[in-house]
Amino acid sequence: MLNNIKDKRLSVAPMIDWTTTDYRYFARLFNPYVYLYTEMISTGAILHGNTDRLLRFDTTQHPLVLQLGGADITEMTQCAVIAQQRSFDEVNINVGCPSDRVQHNKIGACLMAEPETVAKLVHHMQAEIDIPVTVKHRIGIDEHDSYEFMRDFVVACADAGCKHFIVHARIAWLQGLSPKQNREIPPLRYEEVYRLKQEFPDLYIEINGGIDSVQQIKVHLEHVDAVMIGRAAYHNPYLLAEAMQLWGEPAVSREQILAKLYPYLEQQVASGEHLPSIARHLLGLFQGLAGARKWRQALSGKQHLTVDEIKAAADHTLNLIHKAQLATD
Structure with a gap:
């Protein structure tokens, strides 16, 4: 068991059509400690759709994070307030999704090219709520694939008040690759996420991408503050039970x-x-x-x-x- 697991954390990534309230109830049965995320939900869906159904959850799902897709300051702030009112534990800004649909609405990974926009979102949202506002992003987009590009993005958001960054350790190609290909083709560059933590020890850095075993989780936790697992936790949810060893506890049957x-x-x-x-x-x-x-x-x-x-x-x-x-x- 890691001696400092109390200061670390394990999360299940937000996944559209997958991390529904029903999956999250199921996932919670395997592990009481893991942080669960909603699917990415657009501000428009929350403000103009069936809000009660979109944001419903069983109280056993805590700790639970609402991931928002959007770029309009007023709408994102309104949704952050709704998240707090509905007892979500955190709000996360999606700056990682590469799909054409979200790019058209200026949501997701394309926002990495606009750090000032994301910084304003963080500032205004955090000013209105008490729960944390976090940012999930890539290590780069398209030709902007240097460590310095990611670092400058993080600095802008940190200066605006964000303290927790979830980093998908691949760049996103916004043109030419599908969302599925963007999860598989760009190589994983974990060392750049490690470097980010080394350079900014006061920031809470969480790593995401290609992690599918407890042993890999342990390795990453030696370098960063938290690990986020995605499809591995969906296709093999018992991985969450096996991860109980991180807390020195047995896996549930x-x-x-x-x-x-x-x-x-x-x-x-x-x-x-x-x-x-x-x-x-x-x-x-x-x-x-x-x-x-x-x-x-x-x-x-x-x-x-x-x-x-x-x-x-x-x-x-x-x-x-x-x-x-x-x-x-």
């Missing part, structure tokens, strides 16, 4: 997770929610184990699904795992 999950599923069905839409977030529960494929097949592609069917699929999968373990003993 899958059986225990399911026992706590079933009442939630029943509650959601009773309130009119579509169970197959929730079940898609559960597909990775048995990742890497015997029966994982059968589990995914049982839950996928269904127009109708019941909690009893999920229970039966889980029992069948757990039985396959038990048999596989006996065969190897």
Whole structure:
């Protein structure tokens, strides 16, 4: 166990269509300490959409961060106030998403080219709320790929009051690469994030990008203050349970997770929610184990699904795992 884990943290990245309230409830069952993020939610959706549905969450999801997409000072400040009123623990500004759609609205990674804009957002938002305002960004964009470019961006935001930066350790190519390619093709440059922490020891620096094991988390925590994991925590959520060793605590079993999950599923069905839409977030529960494929097949592609069917699929999968373990003993 890291001696200073109390000063460190582990987060699950905001992921559009993935880190919904249902996934976050599920993720919390694996680990009580990890910070959870909403999907990126645009200011327009919050101010003009179904706000109650967009921002709903179970209280067990704390600590919970609302990630905002936007660049208008008034709208971002209004949404930050709403976040505090609705008891989110932090507000995060998205300066990392490279998709064409968000670029068109001047949201996401394109804002790295406008550090003064992001600095103003930080200043005005932080002036109106007491919870922290953080910034999630890339190490660069397009031809602006030097360490100095990132450093100057961070300095501008820090001077405006931001103390916590989440750094995706890849540049983003805003033209020519899809969002998926931007998560895979530009090389990871962890050393530049480490350098940022070394140069600015008073800032809280969190690293993100390509991290998919507890061992990797441990390595990064020797250099920075926090680690954010993304798709690995979605495709293999049990990684969050394995990470309990960082706090010197045992991992919860899958059986225990399911026992706590079933009442939630029943509650959601009773309130009119579509169970197959929730079940898609559960597909990775048995990742890497015997029966994982059968589990995914049982839950996928269904127009109708019941909690009893999920229970039966889980029992069948757990039985396959038990048999596989006996065969190897």
